[in-house]
Amino acid sequence: MNFEFLNSVSSFLTSALAIFFAISIHEFGHAFVAHLNGDDTAKNAGRMTINPLSHIDIFGMIMMFVAKFGWAKPVPVNPYNYKNEKIGNITVSLAGIFMNLASAIFFAMIYKYIGIYSLKMVCESLIVYNIAFASFNILPIPPLDGWSFISTFLPGSVNYKLYEYTRYSFIILILLVMTNVLSFVLSPIYSFFSGIVSMFL
Template sequence: MFLNLLFGSPAIAVAWLVAILFTLTIHEFSHALVGKLRGDKTAEYEGRLTLNPIAHVDPTGFILLLLFGFGWAKPVPYNPYNLRDPKWDSVKIALAGPFSNLLMAIAAGIAFRVLVGGSVIESMNLLAVFLFLSILLNLFLMLFNIIPVHPLDGSKLFFALFDHPKYQELRTFVATRGPQILLVAVLVSAFTSLNIFFFISEPAFAICDALIGGSCNGYFASIFSSF
């Protein structure tokens, strides 16, 4: 995907790259920040309480993200024994990432409306494209990460809510089989035309429509048909 953009429209490729780094950095930084606020400084000691993208980029995950649209950043470490409430503080740390993505999507949406809706810049201006891509990427990352499957952020909430012996079989299935099912879904989505993650893409575009006050599908098509 990135290579196609790079050869077709280098400027849009750069905007896409910066938007990805921005999105991942805010997500991981938020995990680290909430961890510190809840009493654990592990992430800070390991240099993760920073807005420097280099600290959060996993080389393999980032390359796969550029090539196939799916990847990952470095997981933010924390020690549950340092937390005030290990069970629920772990949930707060996990959900801080998706919540930060929602806030960033809203902020980018407001900026887009002010600048593009107010005719300060043209809709195909590189800043407008960056803001639009930031909206979509943040929404996709938020919705993907709240899937209740290990190692995604949503799994922490799932395990906290179903923390009872009678749910042990379900917890074991989600912990062991869930990642395998998720991996297969990601591979099928990346290498075929099947939209397995429609439950993410459809809400993401619907929220995006509301944020920019227009059709995100249409704007997306206009960006990527311009080269």
């Protein structure tokens, strides 16, 4: 009897687990840091949690498996509630990326010391997807975190003008995937983050 399909199922479930976690910890990071900055919009909406059911966007999840990139439901924030709007925007924008990298480092340390093969494979998948989420979200394309960070330093008039084009972001990302430009752009970013995480392996 051929049991190869079990390996495929196991691989799929491991990847799904890693994706759910990477999404959840990323969005939790945004919500938690917004809370620390004085804005409880996300907390009151039930988004300050690592429960994936609170964060998953179904279509975004399907795209994750089909096109190798996807998204979660955006965490609602109100910058006007921040104690300091600029610091709030910067820290909340970078919070998801930081949480993904911190998670990748955490699982790298577990991977290093654990001896059970199946758990090492789970940790490896968690490392890969957390680095991937950090790498993808740092791109300066609306509404990704990289853009949120950069927009903090732009004049309001420029932000307002550029905001009009955010509806084209999805089309831009699709084109980047289809032309393989996204992989070309992400590769050095992923390698850089991987280098940081590998120091803990």
